[in-house]
Amino acid sequence: xxxxxxxxxxxxxxxxxxxxxxxxxxxxxxxxxxxxxxxxxxxxxxxxxxxxxxxxxxxxxxxxxxxxxxxxxxxxxxxxxxxxxxxxxxxxxxxxxxxxxxxxxxxxxxxxxxxxxxxxxxxxxxxxxxxxxxxxxxxxxxxxxxxxxxxxxxxxxxxxxxxxxxxxxxx
Ligand SMILES: CC(C)(COP(=O)(O)OP(=O)(O)OC[C@H]1O[C@@H](n2cnc3c(N)ncnc32)[C@H](O)[C@@H]1OP(=O)(O)O)[C@@H](O)C(=O)NCCC(=O)NCCS
Numbered sequence: 001x002x003x004x005x006x007x008x009x010x011x012x013x014x015x016x017x018x019x020x021x022x023x024x025x026x027x028x029x030x031x032x033x034x035x036x037x038x039x040x041x042x043x044x045x046x047x048x049x050x051x052x053x054x055x056x057x058x059x060x061x062x063x064x065x066x067x068x069x070x071x072x073x074x075x076x077x078x079x080x081x082x083x084x085x086x087x088x089x090x091x092x093x094x095x096x097x098x099x100x101x102x103x104x105x106x107x108x109x110x111x112x113x114x115x116x117x118x119x120x121x122x123x124x125x126x127x128x129x130x131x132x133x134x135x136x137x138x139x140x141x142x143x144x145x146x147x148x149x150x151x152x153x154x155x156x157x158x159x160x161x162x163x164x165x166x167x168x169x170x171x
Contacts, residue, residue: 006064006106009055028157030131059119062076063110073093075092076111087125092104092108112170123169127164127165136164142168
């Protein structure tokens with residue numbers, strides 16, 4: 001580990017972001033990115049442009065984590081629609097070699113604070129695959145409460161596994 005920094009994405013971050021996304025996609029861990037449906041550079045660029053717009057419109061906050069110039073993680077909260085505009089869905093991931101060292105806790109708390117401050121959200125929601133033991137322990141540690149379970153919600157390595165739903169009212 002060199003020098004870890006947190007900041008929102010800039011338009012010039014695309015190449016670093018793409019390398020990070022492809023690394024975590026290849027790992028085939030418990031996130032939506034999967035080597036079964038590889039990201040194309042074009043699709044990822046479009047997704048990135050859309051995210052930058054959402055940030056400008058106050059509908060999303062994203063924290064990118066860098067180790068020197070290398071992007072090693074991210075956490076984002078996206079505003080939900082219409083009658084649920086006060087809710088935001090959060091997602092988080094770090095590259096494998098940066099996990100279980102306390103960085104996830106700092107990144108998650110920082111990004112939730114940004115969501116409260118900038119987007120004025122009052123509740124965060126998220127979903128997690130039922131076999132992702134580390135993330136389940138992580139969310140509980142961060143004070144999230146489970147409110148549901150949908151069997152067979154995610155295809156993972158050829159099997160269908162449940163999704164667990166969590167929420168937290170933000171202070
Ligand atoms: C989930 C994730 C963001 C957590 O970040 P992290 O930096 O690994 O977690 P931290 O080191 O800050 O630990 C915070 C808590 O998480 C849990 N945790 C972290 N690593 C753990 C491990 N190896 N085994 C069990 N629990 C663990 C513990 O409850 C820990 O609290 P403690 O340190 O007081 O025991 C990270 O592991 C990750 O990126 N995983 C892969 C992607 C992913 O699964 N994202 C979530 C998709 S729903």
